[in-house]
Amino acid sequence: MLEFLRTAGRLKTLPRQGWVDRGIAPAESVADHSYRAALMAWVLGQRAGLDTDRLVKIMLVHDLPEAEVGDATPYAGIVAAGMAVHEAVPRWRELLTPEAHRAAKREKHRMEAEGLEQLSATLPDVLRSELREVWTDYAERRSPEAQFAAQIDKLEALLQAIEYRHRGHAADVENFLITAREEIVHPVLRKLLHELEAEITSQQGTESA
Numbered sequence: 001m002l003e004f005l006r007t008a009g010r011l012k013t014l015p016r017q018g019w020v021d022r023g024i025a026p027a028e029s030v031a032d033h034s035y036r037a038a039l040m041a042w043v044l045g046q047r048a049g050l051d052t053d054r055l056v057k058i059m060l061v062h063d064l065p066e067a068e069v070g071d072a073t074p075y076a077g078i079v080a081a082g083m084a085v086h087e088a089v090p091r092w093r094e095l096l097t098p099e100a101h102r103a104a105k106r107e108k109h110r111m112e113a114e115g116l117e118q119l120s121a122t123l124p125d126v127l128r129s130e131l132r133e134v135w136t137d138y139a140e141r142r143s144p145e146a147q148f149a150a151q152i153d154k155l156e157a158l159l160q161a162i163e164y165r166h167r168g169h170a171a172d173v174e175n176f177l178i179t180a181r182e183e184i185v186h187p188v189l190r191k192l193l194h195e196l197e198a199e200i201t202s203q204q205g206t207e208s209a
Helices: 002-012 017-021 030-048 052-061 076-080 085-095 098-120 125-140 144-166 173-183 187-208
Strands: none
Touching: 002 030, 002 098, 017 085, 017 144, 030 052, 030 144, 030 187, 052 125, 052 144, 076 085, 076 098, 085 173, 098 125, 125 144, 144 173, 144 187, 173 187
16 A cells, blocks of 8 residues: 555656646646646536546546656657657647547557556555546546546646746647637536636737737
8 A cells, every 4th residue: 555655646746748848847746736636526526416426536546647657748759759849739739630649549548557557556456446447437438427527637727727827837828728628518617618718818818908
């Protein structure tokens, strides 16, 4: 158990790679992101009428394998092929074909599944089984709670991008907004997304005035 907890603790010092690649320092850690995402799961999951116990568990473990395999980005393959990070980050949507994007997701899933196996190997059988089942539910979007959790993940990232921009960072808010618009469909989360969109529009108007 101590080995598991120590490994999970790496997330407290593992920076979110997307912010590092955008030149934000210090960047939030994976654990920072997971904390607020779990809190969002609790309070918003209640409003959505979902199983909040399961939802919070999903949110707590959704990025747990990154303690073993790191935080991969959609454009990691482009960078590995030789493109500079500052060029890949704003353009990855146009540079990646839909099939290449799906392939990157499959590879991320494979690596994280292996990481979870390593991470949970020392746990008691019952706990290890539950941990794997909860994470797999999220990875494959099986349950309503897993689908909601995946949308919270995008909403939290957008919220963080807006907060970084408020602090003067080049946080690439527009890219995160595109992802949020594509993936957030639940009415409870769409309402918050619309509020954030209004905030973004208002800030843009202030900056251009």
